[in-house]
Amino acid sequence: MGVIKDLKNLIAGLGITGKHLGTHAITVQYPEQRDKIPERSRGIVVLLSDKETGELNCTACQLCMRACPTGAIVVEFERDENKRKVLTNFTLDNTICCFCGLCEESCNFSALKLAQKYEFSTIGKEELVWDMHKLQEVGRDVPYEDKRKKKKAAPKKPTPKPTEKKPEEEKKPQQTKEEVEAQAEKKAKPVDKPVDKMEPKPEPEKEKPATEDNQPGEKPKAGEEPTEQTGGKTEQAGDDSKDDTKKEGSD
């Protein structure tokens, strides 16, 4: 009978919602709890500093400025007595940045990175235009893998000409997996700076050392990544990186 069948189906629907009534919430209470963000997550753009000297990595080559699809980045420089470029200002307009990551990929010097930070709301629009110092300050505690070290290792000029971007193929260093791991281990722990008030410190687990996964998807990574996803080799590599993480986290 139609009515009985309809009633049965209606009650079945109640059963499904009723079943969920007893389950636990899958959401999190945001400011207190946070979901873990993946390493590759693209948040706000920060400028990276050299780990030893604390100076900016940026060489004012303007590649990022050219790569930016919205014109959010403005790089200003002047030439010193040796005709070398010196960065005078680096402005990032967060109101028009679209977080595409093209600037990070275009950069050959690990000068900037889309960090895993996403909380930068302000009262006024003007406060979102960040200059060099602000970007550097925000980027102090961001872990990263230094692309320049590979450059130095290669028997080339210490500073390659930044004016012309090379095809990515040429940048690919002939590194083996062991070397990468060694490099990762060598990496100094990021200095704990006093946290900026707008940028709550990420949870310790998030401060992973930059592994090969952390890099933008250019050629070097593809070479280093194991081919087979389920091979024992991969698992090992994954475990290694996890171990590193734990060490970093427990420190």
Place this chain on the structure above:
Amino acid sequence: MTRDELKDAISNKFKDRVTHLEAGKYDPLFEVKADDLVDICQQLKDDPELSFDYLANLGGVDTTEHFEVVYNLASVHKKLRVDLKVILPYDQAEIDSVIEIWPAANWYEREMWELYGINVRNHPNLSRFLLPDDWDQGFPMRKDWDAPDFIRMPER
């Protein structure tokens, strides 16, 4: 039917009324005279072998020398694809509507009229819909268009 066969079929069917253009990199591309357009479209649709019953896309182009109108046609049942192109000089930017053949052309032609200023004859409802109703700053998709508040991406 492969792309080459389709190219030959259309070339043979319409002889010199259509010109095959090498610029079409993937699917065959033909140039059609503006006066001839509706007739050719109708025949393309009615031909049982081709039966281009589906207008996938229609758009204007400003090449800085002349206007072009590109029709991307497809056949749902025969699984074919072809592009038609009509070249219009700047001073005669006017074309016949293909709404009678494919009703889908309605909004595409309106959009073309609105953004490029290419007039569409026999269109039932040429009125603004993408731009504000009180728009008075010309045709924004033209290459020479400029407006006081139009910020071009700086050349870097």
Place this chain on the structure above:
Amino acid sequence: MNGFSEFLELHPLFSWLYELLKSTGLQDPWLRVTHYSILGSMMFGVLSLIALFLVWWERKIAAHIQQRFGPMRHGWHGWYQTIMDAIKLLQKEDVKIALRDKPVFFWAPIVCFVAAFCVYVVMPFGEGLIVADLNIGILYVLAITTWTVISLLMAGWGSNNKYALLGGMRSAAQIVSYEVPMAVSILTPILFVGSLSMNDIVLSQTGPIYNWFVFRLPFGPIAFLTFIIAGTAEANRTPFDIPEAEQELVSGYNVEYSGMKFAMFFLAEFVNMFTIAAVAVTVFFGGWNGFQFLPSWLWFLGKTLLIVLLLMLFRWTYPRLRVDQLMMFAWKFLVPVTFVNLIIAGLFKHLGWYW
């Protein structure tokens, strides 16, 4: 055990209040008026609290069905969230659109609010816990709940908004239609009670649990089902919430209301839902009857909240009916079913096949 639940009964409070007033030397019309006003205000306070609680409860139920947290910030699991919301709504600007129908726009929420609360004059919350035991109690309930339709029509008209007007029209059609099956399905138990007084209806269901009307086969369950369906429609709850149908009419009749006026509509909706559940409990689930270990008003409250939970489950499970389907359902399905049920019940009564 019995002593404990006796101790928790509240009806001695009522008689004590009456004695207290009497000892001040008041004479009868004024004595009764004062007594009823005090009781009425108490009822009003309690019901406002219940409505606030229901808002919170509905949000929690919805959240848990949808695997969310719901309100969590104010107090334990956000228990006083609604109070904060009410305070916020009180402080908000009362937006008055220019082209409204001024008196109608002003009075609509008040009528809605008052009508929603007036029902509880005859509601037996517990043994002896009744403000006025009118001998036409259930008729009074049916009459007062229909007031809502006037207020919704007023809101729809007074707002001078097409969506609001559509909402008002829909609600008028809906509530008037569903009044019929609702009244007829209540008539079925009344047939056996022989009285319209709410207290008598409850008293006729005392004794073992199978004395509750919902367990009187075969007409009891059907009457209850039709009543709860019609009641959901009366209270404008999903799947019959077409007067406010957010996705179609934005918010229906209350689209132009803001601040406290909106809050009045909102609270009235929850009070109406509680009314439907309370009437269902009174008529079908034995009212405040229950086992001895708990006081009668707790039984009443517990059963009512269970029915409310059912109504909430409806809301968060079912899609919304369309307006013509709604009317069709009322007139082509519910009305015949309730009438046939009534006739069957009458037959059983005549033959004496009931307990």
Place this chain on the structure above:
Amino acid sequence: MALRTEEFVVNMGPHHPSTHGVCRLVLTLDGERVKKVEPVIGYLHRSIEKICENRTYPQCIPMFDRIEYVTSMSCNQVFAMAAERLAEIEVPERAEYLRVIMLELNRIASHLLFYGVTAMDIGAYTPFLYGLRERELIIDLFEMTCGQRLTYNYIRIGGVSHDIPPEFVPKCREAMRIIGQKMADYEGLLNENPIWLARTKDIGILRAEDAIAWGVSGPVLRASGVKHDLRKDDPYSIYDRFDFEIPVQKNGDTFDRYIQRLDEIRESIKIVNQALNGLEGVEDDKIKAKVSPNFKPPAGEAYARIENSRGELGTYLISDGTKKPLRVKTRGGSYNQLQALPLMCHDVLVADLVAIFATLDVIMPEVDR
């Protein structure tokens, strides 16, 4: 005295809960009955086509993300495909597999969102949250791979930007399994529900010949009974390697359009699982062909079209040999479906109109661009 009645005009939108953004429908109503519908668009017009004319080819891809943000992977794909056709670039096999996985995951995500919002528009609130709950699994996979949750910028000219992280494959399989299981819940909530059936059956029927003539594509076309799917009919990428069915419905009413998407989720799950298996067999770990940052395709024109979750998503790309495209013309399924909306709204009620509009699954940024 004869009762005089009048039709009245209601503006549904641009700020209306069920117009999925900022579409405005001008309704002429006779009581509750819809006599005439006229969609008015343009409230979200950003002229992305013009913007792209001033950007280099790699810079266009983030712009294309924003054309249709619910399935931005396919927007990336269609632009990359058009550019690859222009420059005749061969995409590495691994990248093709990754593209297929991402496109299908994105299709599932989009259909899950559709399930939620359609139920919501017809008045059932809870399915919305259930649909988004499973969509979240997929969005997490995307974030893990390319770092963004909505505008991915993942599929690039010549390949993809990142290889998948090692934990992607097991997580993806797990997500597919969970979604496959939860389908029972989705269907239990709505498919047999008499209220749902009453609201959707025989409402807003679109006949197959009308659908083709008006350029309707994708699930809406297939719900009308036309077995047309570009993944089979005009196979792009490596879709010809997978074994999947194209579900087709008969009536073309609201219910069919709804059930069509649920069926497609199942097929997409199949494709993803096959692609994950196929990915293991790929020896070469190249994910991007050699493409210069100053990508300059030779002069020419190409039209690329793919099967999006909303129908045929096409891009006509004209290059004049410089590093910026001369013309980018995009066509989205929503555009034609919104155009065909008045066809389905003969003498329906306002509530039906909402249901029909919801099952067309229109995304306004794709319409206005």
